[in-house]
Amino acid sequence: MFEPKIVCFLCKWCTYAGADLAGTSRLEYAPNGVNIRIMCSSRVDPEHILWAFDRGADGVFVGGCHPGDCHYQDGNYKTLRRIELFQRVLKQFGLENGRLRLEWVSAAEGRKFAQLMDEFTEQIRALGPIKLGSRKGGQDGGSTKKEETS
Amino acid sequence: MAKLKVALYWAASCGGCEISILDIGAKILDFVAGAEIVFWPCAMDFKYHHVEAMPDGSIDLTLFNGAIRTSENEYMAKLFRRKSKVLVAYGSCAYEGGIPGLANVTDREGIFKRVYDTTPSTKNPKGIRPQTKTKVPEGELRLPEFYDTVKTLAQTVDVDYFVPGCPPTGERTWEVLEAILGNNLPEKGSVVGAGQKTVCDECPRTKNEKKIKAFVRPHLVIPDPDVCLLEQGIFCAGFATRDGCGAQCIQVNMPCRGCYGPPPKVIDQGAKIVSALGSIIDAEEPEEINRILDQIPNPIGYFYRFGLPYSILRRRVIK
Numbered sequence: 001m002f003e004p005k006i007v008c009f010l011c012k013w014c015t016y017a018g019a020d021l022a023g024t025s026r027l028e029y030a031p032n033g034v035n036i037r038i039m040c041s042s043r044v045d046p047e048h049i050l051w052a053f054d055r056g057a058d059g060v061f062v063g064g065c066h067p068g069d070c071h072y073q074d075g076n077y078k079t080l081r082r083i084e085l086f087q088r089v090l091k092q093f094g095l096e097n098g099r100l101r102l103e104w105v106s107a108a109e110g111r112k113f114a115q116l117m118d119e120f121t122e123q124i125r126a127l128g129p130i131k132l133g134s135r136k137g138g139q140d141g142g143s144t145k146k147e148e149t150s
Numbered sequence: 151m152a153k154l155k156v157a158l159y160w161a162a163s164c165g166g167c168e169i170s171i172l173d174i175g176a177k178i179l180d181f182v183a184g185a186e187i188v189f190w191p192c193a194m195d196f197k198y199h200h201v202e203a204m205p206d207g208s209i210d211l212t213l214f215n216g217a218i219r220t221s222e223n224e225y226m227a228k229l230f231r232r233k234s235k236v237l238v239a240y241g242s243c244a245y246e247g248g249i250p251g252l253a254n255v256t257d258r259e260g261i262f263k264r265v266y267d268t269t270p271s272t273k274n275p276k277g278i279r280p281q282t283k284t285k286v287p288e289g290e291l292r293l294p295e296f297y298d299t300v301k302t303l304a305q306t307v308d309v310d311y312f313v314p315g316c317p318p319t320g321e322r323t324w325e326v327l328e329a330i331l332g333n334n335l336p337e338k339g340s341v342v343g344a345g346q347k348t349v350c351d352e353c354p355r356t357k358n359e360k361k362i363k364a365f366v367r368p369h370l371v372i373p374d375p376d377v378c379l380l381e382q383g384i385f386c387a388g389f390a391t392r393d394g395c396g397a398q399c400i401q402v403n404m405p406c407r408g409c410y411g412p413p414p415k416v417i418d419q420g421a422k423i424v425s426a427l428g429s430i431i432d433a434e435e436p437e438e439i440n441r442i443l444d445q446i447p448n449p450i451g452y453f454y455r456f457g458l459p460y461s462i463l464r465r466r467v468i469k
């Protein structure tokens with residue numbers, strides 16, 4: 001069976017703490033996600049998401065504090081706007097919008113985090129392995145090496 | 151001192167880069183005083199076999215403009231790499247794919263269908279399409295192969311320097327030529343003829359805190375000439391674009407379209423634009439956010455206008 005690779009960007013103050021709670025509560029959930037702790041969901045640059053996809057992630061999950069709860073006041077609103085806009089860009093690139101998911105999970109919501117991981121893993125499993133123009137479309141099969149700029 | 155041997159070539163390009171060489175003005179005389187032009191199809195009568203006959207590495211400098219979209223472009227890129235000591239990707243198309251690179255939202259079939267079939271002015275009942283080989287009574291005619299994907303020069307061959315711009319400005323071009331004539335070359339792989347900051351740093355307009363409630367298209371309004379265009383709701387890519395152009399478009403009330411490519415340390419210009427616009431759109435509810443985003447009809451067209459092949463994803467997925 002296809003096991004999706006998932007990269008999760010989780011903000012330190014809420015979702016990562018929620019993931020911690022899921023662990024300390026010994027909840028069982030899909031192990032496909034690799035969690036990366038960031039200070040705020042707004043630290044996720046769309047470039048990070050592209051890198052993740054380009055380097056083999058089948059799905060990217062971004063987790064932040066609930067609206068109004070961001071430790072930096074309005075970081076998560078920026079995240080929301082970026083992801084909404086970025087979904088439109090990804091669609092034009094021919095990527096399914098289901099591969100990128102933004103959710104709000106608080107430090108108390110360990111159970112919600114576990115459920116979301118199960119759900120998102122199944123969602124990506126249904127979409128199948130990622131196909132990218134950068135790897136499949138070029139005449140050279142596409143290397144990701146870029147020229148260095150000074 | 152022997153004159154430097156210089157070649158200029160155009161691949162998938164519009165010809166604007168050729169004109170930009172002439173933009174150096176009277177300095178063209180200084181240029182030809184130090185350089186002998188050995189190939190320049192736009193201006194002088196040389197043939198491909200003249201280049202093929204040159205010893206490898208015998209051209210000191212090739213300024214190569216245009217993207218790589220056909221087998222002919224690719225052949226010439228490889229030929230000039232072999233024949234040249236220094237190969238420069240000159241202009242946005244060679245550096246990042248440029249406007250021709252926007253073709254990466256579709257593929258060969260999509261383009262042919264449009265061009266030879268569905269355009270309103272096309273009548274092609276027999277469905278004739280270009281062929282790489284055609285038999286005629288006189289023999290066989292050949293055309294280059296048209297690829298699905300437009301590539302940058304550096305995705306095709308090793309490149310020494312990159313000069314951004316659509317087209318590069320005359321002053322910057324002269325700086326580059328001067329450096330080469332004086333054998334004063336920067337580190338291999340550098341972007342030359344441009345700055346290290348963004349167009350906003352060169353832009354003379356006053357800038358305040360940005361909060362955008364609505365986007366307007368530039369032809370529908372007369373912008374205030376002294377205030378940041380973005381603050382007026384006009385999409386301007388200056389914040390995610392390398393400086394060096396002198397903010398010329400902005401000074402005539404036109405927004406930056408991003409032709410100098412991403413600033414240093416950024417690979418994906420479009421991703422940075424998404425990031426910045428996300429910060430300044432003034433809405434918190436998903437419905438309102440999406441109502442504002444609906445005013446950007448073609449995000450890839452705006453955000454990757456000059457750099458789709460150079461971007462991380464390079465092209466739309468081919469099914």
Ligand code: FES
Binds near residue numbers: 012064
């Ligand atoms: S700190 Fe959690 S989203 Fe900003």
